[in-house]
Amino acid sequence: xxxxxxxxxxxxxxxxxxxxxxxxxxxxxxxxxxxxxxxxxxxxxxxxxxxxxxxxxxxxxxxxxxxxxxxxxxxxxxxxxxxxxxxxxxxxxxxxxxxxxxxxxxxxxxxxxxxxxxxxxxxxxxxxxxxxxxxxxxxxxxxxxxxxxxxxxxxxxxxxxxxxxx
Numbered sequence: 001x002x003x004x005x006x007x008x009x010x011x012x013x014x015x016x017x018x019x020x021x022x023x024x025x026x027x028x029x030x031x032x033x034x035x036x037x038x039x040x041x042x043x044x045x046x047x048x049x050x051x052x053x054x055x056x057x058x059x060x061x062x063x064x065x066x067x068x069x070x071x072x073x074x075x076x077x078x079x080x081x082x083x084x085x086x087x088x089x090x091x092x093x094x095x096x097x098x099x100x101x102x103x104x105x106x107x108x109x110x111x112x113x114x115x116x117x118x119x120x121x122x123x124x125x126x127x128x129x130x131x132x133x134x135x136x137x138x139x140x141x142x143x144x145x146x147x148x149x150x151x152x153x154x155x156x157x158x159x160x161x162x163x164x165x166x
Contacts, residue, residue, distance in 0.1 A: 008098065010105040013060040013072070018051050020069030021062060028088035035123055036148050043086055059109045063089075063098055073102040075109055082113035082157065087127075099130055107157075115154050122149035 013021060029043040054060060058076030062069050070090040076083050084106050089098045107116055120127040122141060128151065136153035143149050 008063045008065060008070070008093075010061050010063055010071075010101055013055060013062045013069075015052075015055075017060075017062050017064075017069050018048060018055065021060070021072045022046065022048060022051055024069050024072055024090060025086060025088055028091070031091075032121065032124065036121060038145070038147060059106060061102060061105055061109075063102065065090075065093075071098045071102050073106045075106040077111065077113055080114040081117045081154070082107075082110035082115070084116060084118040087118075100134065103130070103134055110157050113157050116157050117152065117154040119150045119152045122151050128153075 025043050025046070029041055033039045033041055033044060051060075054074050054076070058074055060074045061072065063071030070093050071088065073087040074085055076085075084103070087099060087102055087106075089102070110116055116136070118131060118136065120131065131153050135155045137155060138151050138153050140152040141149055142152070
């Protein structure tokens with residue numbers, strides 16, 4: 001673990017965290033909007049009701065610095081796969097291992113899923129590097145707009161992965 005992250009614990013999001021998650025998500029996806037010249041990306045247009053639905057349908061984890069949400073990720077079981085999405089870390093705390101910690105923590109919530117899956121933009125090199133370092137491998141690329149290709153990645157869920165229930 002990198003210096004400065006030991007005091008930042010990953011925990012389940014509470015209803016009081018949702019506005020902070022939404023603000024952080026909006027902040028963090030600005031760089032993606034610039035990269036793809038698209039300010040209509042779903043994380044930028046999601047509202048509080050949609051975030052509530054995400055929390056109720058799966059798992060939503062956060063990292064707090066005091067009362068401020070500085071990291072977040074969500075996961076949801078669909079069939080044999082556990083889908084992971086919207087992993088964000090506040091820009092001032094990036095490159096300190098929080099993204100890897102959030103990813104590992106949400107993976108622990110996969111239960112008996114056969115696969116862990118996620119996706120990111122084809123030009124999102126930092127995210128692709130994080131995911132491949134964590135063992136994810138591309139299995140499909142789809143063009144969703146002339147300026148945006150989505151790389152879908154997956155890895156086999158570890159047989160010994162602990163199951164955490166909500």
